[in-house]
Amino acid sequence: MSGPALRLAVELDGDGAHPAAWRRAAHAPDHLLTPRRVARVAAAAENAGFTLLTLDDGVLPPGAAPDTVGRIGAVERAAFIAASTSVVGVAPVVPLTYAEPFHVSSQLASLDHISVGRAGWVVGEETRPEAARAWGRPLVDGAAARAGESRDGVEAVRALWDSWEDDAVIRSVATSRYLDRDRLHYVDFTGDTFTVKGPAIVPRPPQGQVVVLGHPDLVPAGQLDVALVTGRDLVAVATASAGAGTPRTFAEVEVALDTAHATAEERVGDLEQHAPWADRGRLRHIGSAAGLAALLERLRGVVDGVRLHPLVLDEDLPELSRLVLPHLFERRHAVRPLPGASLRTQLDLERPANRYAVAAARSGEETR
Amino acid sequence: MTRTDPLDVPRPDARLHFGVFFQGVNHWTIWSDPASGSQIDPASFRQVARTAERGLFDAFFLGEGLRLREVDGRIHDLDVAGRPDALTQLAALAAVTDRIGLVSTSNTTYNEAPDLARRLSGLDLLSEGRAGWNVVTTDNAWTGENFRRGGYLDHADRYTRAEEFLTVARALWDGWKDGATSGSPGASTWAAPGAVRQVRHQGRQFDVDLAPTLPRSAQGHPVIFQAGDSAEGRDFAARNADVIFSAHGNEFDDALAFAEDVRGRLVAAGRPEDDLRILPGTEIIIGATEEEALEKKRWIRLQQVTPATALGIAGLLWNRDFSDRDADGPLPKEDPVVAENDGSFGARRIADPRKVVAEWREKAEAGGWSLRETVIALGPQRGHVGTPAGLADRFAHWVRHGAVDGFNVTPYLIPDGLDDIVDLLVPELQERGVYRTEYTGTTLRDHLNLREPLTHRSSADHRSEITR
Numbered sequence: 023m024s025g026p027a028l029r030l031a032v033e034l035d036g037d038g039a040h041p042a043a044w045r046r047a048a049h050a051p052d053h054l055l056t057p058r059r060v061a062r063v064a065a066a067a068e069n070a071g072f073t074l075l076t077l078d079d080g081v082l083p084p085g086a087a088p089d090t091v092g093r094i095g096a097v098e099r100a101a102f103i104a105a106s107t108s109v110v111g112v113a114p115v116v117p118l119t120y121a122e123p124f125h126v127s128s129q130l131a132s133l134d135h136i137s138v139g140r141a142g143w144v145v146g147e148e149t150r151p152e153a154a155r156a157w158g159r160p161l162v163d164g165a166a167a168r169a170g171e172s173r174d175g176v177e178a179v180r181a182l183w184d185s186w187e188d189d190a191v192i193r194s195v196a197t198s199r200y201l202d203r204d205r206l207h208y209v210d211f212t213g214d215t216f217t218v219k220g221p222a223i224v225p226r227p228p229q230g231q232v233v234v235l236g237h238p239d240l241v242p243a244g245q246l247d248v249a250l251v252t253g254r255d256l257v258a259v260a261t262a263s264a265g266a267g268t269p270r271t272f273a274e275v276e277v278a279l280d281t282a283h284a285t286a287e288e289r290v291g292d293l294e295q296h297a298p299w300a301d302r303g304r305l306r307h308i309g310s311a312a313g314l315a316a317l318l319e320r321l322r323g324v325v326d327g328v329r330l331h332p333l334v335l336d337e338d339l340p341e342l343s344r345l346v347l348p349h350l351f352e353r354r355h356a357v358r359p360l361p362g363a364s365l366r367t368q369l370d371l372e373r374p375a376n377r378y379a380v381a382a383a384r385s386g387e388e389t390r
Numbered sequence: 391m392t393r394t395d396p397l398d399v400p401r402p403d404a405r406l407h408f409g410v411f412f413q414g415v416n417h418w419t420i421w422s423d424p425a426s427g428s429q430i431d432p433a434s435f436r437q438v439a440r441t442a443e444r445g446l447f448d449a450f451f452l453g454e455g456l457r458l459r460e461v462d463g464r465i466h467d468l469d470v471a472g473r474p475d476a477l478t479q480l481a482a483l484a485a486v487t488d489r490i491g492l493v494s495t496s497n498t499t500y501n502e503a504p505d506l507a508r509r510l511s512g513l514d515l516l517s518e519g520r521a522g523w524n525v526v527t528t529d530n531a532w533t534g535e536n537f538r539r540g541g542y543l544d545h546a547d548r549y550t551r552a553e554e555f556l557t558v559a560r561a562l563w564d565g566w567k568d569g570a571t572s573g574s575p576g577a578s579t580w581a582a583p584g585a586v587r588q589v590r591h592q593g594r595q596f597d598v599d600l601a602p603t604l605p606r607s608a609q610g611h612p613v614i615f616q617a618g619d620s621a622e623g624r625d626f627a628a629r630n631a632d633v634i635f636s637a638h639g640n641e642f643d644d645a646l647a648f649a650e651d652v653r654g655r656l657v658a659a660g661r662p663e664d665d666l667r668i669l670p671g672t673e674i675i676i677g678a679t680e681e682e683a684l685e686k687k688r689w690i691r692l693q694q695v696t697p698a699t700a701l702g703i704a705g706l707l708w709n710r711d712f713s714d715r716d717a718d719g720p721l722p723k724e725d726p727v728v729a730e731n732d733g734s735f736g737a738r739r740i741a742d743p744r745k746v747v748a749e750w751r752e753k754a755e756a757g758g759w760s761l762r763e764t765v766i767a768l769g770p771q772r773g774h775v776g777t778p779a780g781l782a783d784r785f786a787h788w789v790r791h792g793a794v795d796g797f798n799v800t801p802y803l804i805p806d807g808l809d810d811i812v813d814l815l816v817p818e819l820q821e822r823g824v825y826r827t828e829y830t831g832t833t834l835r836d837h838l839n840l841r842e843p844l845t846h847r848s849s850a851d852h853r854s855e856i857t858r
Contacts, residue, residue, distance in 0.1 A: 044580050051580045052571040055604065057484065057516045081504065083586075083603045091580045092571065093603050098481040098512035105432070105482035122500065124456070124536040125475070132474035136432045136482040156600035158502050158558075191429075191472060195422045198698030201467040206458065219535035221465070223414075223455035225430050225472040 025323025028356040029369055030347065031111075031272060032067050032330045035078035036093065038338065039276055039331035041085045042296035046289065048336040055092050057102065063335055064103040067110060070343035071351060071358040073368045074111035075103070076144050076235075076329065081120070081156040085297075097129045104137035111365035113142030113235060118175030119168055120148055120157040124218055126175070127182035134227035139364030141227065144250070145172055145236035169240060174213030176234065176245045181209035183231050185221035187379045207378040229366045230373045235272070243267035247371055250274055250329060252303045259305060260324045270326040270369055274304040275318075278333035279311055279341040286310075289333060304331070311345035318346070319355050326369070399790040406789045406824045407796030407838060408816075409449040409493070409669060410442045410808055414473040415459050418673065420693040420802050421470050427805045429470050432482065437805035439483050442490055445812030446826050448837040449491030449522060450483065451798060452476035456500055457533045461702065462711075468699050477509050484517035491834030493522030493615060498555040499548065500528065500537045503596050507559035510612045511604040519608030519833035524615040524635070527552050549618075549626050554595040556614070556630055560845050561589045563611045565602030609833035611843040628655035631666060632840050635798055639670025640771060645793035667795040667838050673773030674781065674799055676810045683775045690802050691766045700762035703769070707743055707750075717762040721747075721754050782818035789824055 037043040037054060044051055053059050067075045078084070079096030096114030104112045112133065116126055134141035147168050148154075154161040162168050187205035194200075209220035234241075235248040243249065249266035252274045253259035263271040276299075278286040286308045290299065307314045321328060332338035350356035359368045366373055412435065413419050420426055427434050439450045454476050459466040480492040492513060496506055514521035527548035534540055570585030590599045616623065616631035619638075627634045638648035653663040675690060677683025695703070697717035705712045709727040726743035754764040774781055788794050801807025819825035831837060841847060 045575075047575065050573045050575050051577060052573050052605075055515050055571075057518060060516065061485065081508075081600070081603075083601050085580070089579050089581075090586045090601060090603075092566075092605060094512035094515055095509050097478055098509060098516060101478045101481035102485045102516045105436075105485035120502075121505070122537055125501070128475040129478045132478040135430055135474055136479065138432065152600070155598060156504055158504055158596050158598040186472065193421055198422075198696040199467045200421055200469055201465065201471055203465040203467045206465050216538040217535070217540065218537075219457070221458055223458060223472065224474055 026326070027354055028318060028322055028325075028350070029073045029272070029327035030071070030330070030350075030356050031074035031076060031113075031327060032072045032332065032339075032342070033076045033078060034063050034067060034335065035076075035096075035115075036084055036091060037336065038334040040290075040293045040297070040299050040333050042089075042293040043334045044091060045293065045296060046334045046337060051091075055094055060094070060099055060102055061106045063339070064107055064110070064112075066339050066343065068107045070339070071347045071356075072110055073327070073357075073359045074113055074142055074329075074365065076113045076142070077103075077115060078146075079115040080117060080146065080148060081153050082148075082150060089297075097133065100133055100141075101136055104133060104140060109140075109359050109361050111140045111142050111233070111359070111368060112137055113144050113233070115144040115146040117146035117148045117172075118179075119162050119171050120154065120159045121175070123175045123178040123216070124182065124222075127179040127222055128224050130179070130232045131183055131222065131224040131227045134229055134232050135224070139228035139366070141229065142233040142235055142248075142365055145176055145234060145241045145246075147172060147240055170214050172236075172241050173245070174211075174215070176236075176241060178209065178211040178213065178216075178218045180231060180234070180245065181211050181377075182218065182220055182222040183227055184376045184378055185209050186224075186226040187376050188226050188230070191225060204382070205379070226376065229364050230376065233365050233369065233371065238262075238266050238268065247366075248272055248327075248369065251325065253305065254303060255305070256320060256324065259321070263325045269371055272327040272329050273321055273325040274302075274331065275321075275328050276304050276306040276331045276333070277314055277338060277342070278308045279314065279338050279346075280309065281337055281341060286333075289337065293333070299333075311341055311349075315346050315349045315355075318350060319353075322355060401790050401792055404789045404792070404795075404824065405826060405839075406785055406794075406819055407667060407669060408442070408445065408447045408811075409451055409491075409796070409798040410438060410447055411451045411453070411671060411798050411800045412438055412804070413470070413800055414453040414455050415466075415469055415471045416800075417469040417699050418694055418800060418802060419470045419804055420690065422693060422696070423803065425806065426803055429804060430472055430474065432479075434805040435474075435479055435483060436486055438801070438808060439487050439490060439492075441806070441808045441812055443487050445808065445816050446829060447490055448796070449493050449834060450480075450487075451493045451522075451524065452479055452495060454495040454497060454526070456497060456528070457536055461706070466702075468696070468702060477513055480521075481513050481516055484513065484520065487517075489520070489829045489832065489837075491520045491522050491613065491837060492517055493524055493613070493834075495524040495526055497526050497528055498552040500533065500539065501555075503555045503558035504562060504598050504600055506555075507562045508603060510559070511563060511602075511607070514607035514609070514612050515604060519835070521607070521609075522613040522615055522633075522834050524617060525552055525556065525631070526617060549622055551595045552626065553630065554593050557593075558589070558591050558596050558598060560611065560843070561591060562600075562602040563606060563843075564845055565589050566605040568606065571605055607833075609835040610846055613834045613838065613840065624652060624655055625659070627666065628652065628659040628661070630844070632835075633667040633669055633838065636668060636670045639672045639794060639797060640773070642788060642791075642793055645670065645788065646791065649793055665841065667840070669796050669798045670794055671772075671800055672797045673802060674797070674811055674815065675773060675775040675802075676778055676781065676814055677775075678777065680776060680780065683777060687775045694802065695762060695766050695769070697762055700765040703765050704761055707746060709743065715761070718760045721751055721761050721764060778814040778818045781815055782822055782824075785819060786822045786824045
């Protein structure tokens with residue numbers, strides 16, 4: 023199968039996708055939560071040629087109790103990474119189940135300013151009841167209620183991003199006006215459980231709207247730029263992708279590669295002694311770099327990109343960087359991001375018109 | 391000028407601390423000058439933070455906005471507005487600075503304690519112990535309209551919630567035993583067994599039960615700043631804060647009286663009187679001569695108080711719309727309209743406007759001032775004006791006599807408004823021995839010469855009691 027070149031994303035939380043990944047990491051546990059580590063992994067992903075890196079998050083500790091693993095908040099990590107990289111897109115996972123949409127909107131818009139248009143957002147969910155106690159908020163009970171919070175939250179956040187028109191800062195010395203208040207808008211959002219007045223305190227993000235990624239079963243397709251689609255095989259992925267109804271789709275792919283020291287099977291087997299690598303219904307490649315490249319080539323035309331979840335970052339990222347990505351770039355099966363381009367541009371997504379500016383222009387025409 | 395004899399002063403070894411406040415909404419940051427840069431471009435933040443670091447400042451501060459300012463129900467359009475989320479911006483600055491403290495103004499009313507505590511921990515780890523938190527509160531429903539809570543807290547509950555917020559945050563920050571995370575790749579578990587303590591708190595404001603996800607930073611906890619000036623605010627600071635921002639930085643006597651009041655409250659709260667740093671906010675205007683500095687001040691005030699801003703300020707005082715008046719003409723003849731304070735931000739009114747207006751009229755007449763000149767002359771007189779040597783002498787006197795521990799400087803220009811302070815004033819202060827010549831520590835707590843976090847001290851006392 024063939025199609026447009028793939029965009030490549032990688033998930034960089036912790037030491038890798040496996041809950042026991044830290045046991046094979048090239049560093050001691052106390053090094054995970056340091057700025058050097060955060061910057062180094064991001065630099066490796068950027069240099070390898072990934073278009074986007076994502077950072078998982080949630081209020082509860084990653085990994086199963088009692089083996090607690092620490093985790094710095096994804097928004098803070100993303101901002102730190104945005105300032106220490108120059109090309110790669112940066113997308114934190116931010117759940118809206120309990121968070122304040124107004125804060126989330128400000129944080130992500132700020133990330134877009136900090137990264138000069140490289141911000142993305144993976145809409146997450148806090149599914150476990152313990153998360154409510156950890157937040158100190160009433161439980162959002164059941165899938166439907168959670169979906170409602172996500173839906174309303176994303177809508178409010180997106181409205182806030184538009185609440186400043188691009189040119190709202192006019193700095194008119196002649197009239198002493200810093201802002202044109204007609205280009206600022208109350209969003210007056212009313213959802214099932216909350217309202218937001220607006221406007222935002224952060225000027226409109228450079229991309230107009232930060233790129234929103236998420237799983238189509240959690241977030242309405244109409245609010246996503248990129249659907250993260252899952253399926254255990256190509257047919258399932260193709261079906262999910264075709265039905266996503268979003269501008270772009272990315273396949274979720276879990277990978278464990280052969281290394282000079284151990285085969286992929288051996289590496290997975292080693293970690294499985296400590297904890298299971300839970301089956302989340304995703305494509306999973308355990309084997310050679312060439313085999314992964316072949317799998318990804320078959321995904322061209324099925325999806326617009328892939329998000330890789332490496333078993334152990336310290337082991338798999340070098341193999342991806344050395345063997346898999348160069349192979350794909352050489353054959354133009356995947357593309358490296360262009361310096362200076364926004365994440366939207368890298369994903370071939372248009373910069374959205376501002377809903378309020380459009381409305382204002384329309385009503386202006388009507389009165390003429 | 392003769393140097394003060396060190397034996398005559400109460401604090402001969404005192405050092406001045408500087409912070410820089412990158413302001414959000416305000417009319418003190420001049421945006422109309424060609425040298426004025428972007429208020430949102432990351433380059434502006436980077437440049438100010440790096441200049442401050444070059445000047446060996448203790449900290450870089452960001453304010454927080456939770457709703458765009460309004461006057462009489464309309465968005466205020468004259469001042470600088472639009473800013474990044476403070477903590478997010480500071481996490482980015484952690485990547486491009488090495489030593490300077492990074493202080494986030496974050497509200498306890500519209501945040502949840504576990505969430506904000508975790509974000510602050512993350513900033514503290516990413517900056518290797520340089521995070522600070524300026525604890526602020528809100529009580530108005532107007533801001534609440536942007537949040538799930540929707541309503542507001544009673545004025546009296548602001549500090550109740552803030553204090554409970556801090557209790558929860560500190561419990562989370564102390565939730566990991568020191569050395570909990572293994573330094574060996576071959577460890578049997580990621581964190582030592584039993585090293586992470588579940589935090590359970592049930593109170594009026596917070597009901598939480600969670601495992602903290604982060605260890606302590608190099609400085610233990612983020613440094614706590616507090617800015618309220620009321621008796622309540624000062625007591626809150628005396629019980630909880632490491633640093634107090636004040637508005638008492640213009641007159642020596644006033645600054646000293648404030649400092650002595652705060653020190654008294656500290657002792658009453660059971661802390662040593664030198665346990666809190668006092669950093670008033672200020673503006674510093676430097677000229678090669680006194681005359682040049684005064685001329686520069688005049689120019690700065692005219693840029694800050696534009697005709698429209700002068701009319702806006704007069705409009706608030708009179709509670710009338712003066713936007714069509716001539717700011718360079720005389721004061722309006724009308725009497726002010728006295729309105730009830732409805733609690734919304736835009737309607738923040740002066741207690742007795744008739745009295746203030748009468749005073750303005752009297753002084754304007756005596757000085758022959760226009761409305762705009764009156765607004766400038768009678769507005770808040772903030773800041774210090776002078777030559778580098780004159781200012782250094784003054785600041786050395788202030789800090790050695792315990793009136794302040796330093797200043798939190800608000801530059802009137804972004805991004806290069808700190809340059810003359812760093813290039814001209816700092817060397818004069820260093821020459822007088824009241825300013826560091828290098829960073830001697832790596833954390834914000836080190837820079838401010840603070841003791842370990844309050845909760846650690848009490849637990850250390852507790853431990854020593856047990857061993858005794």
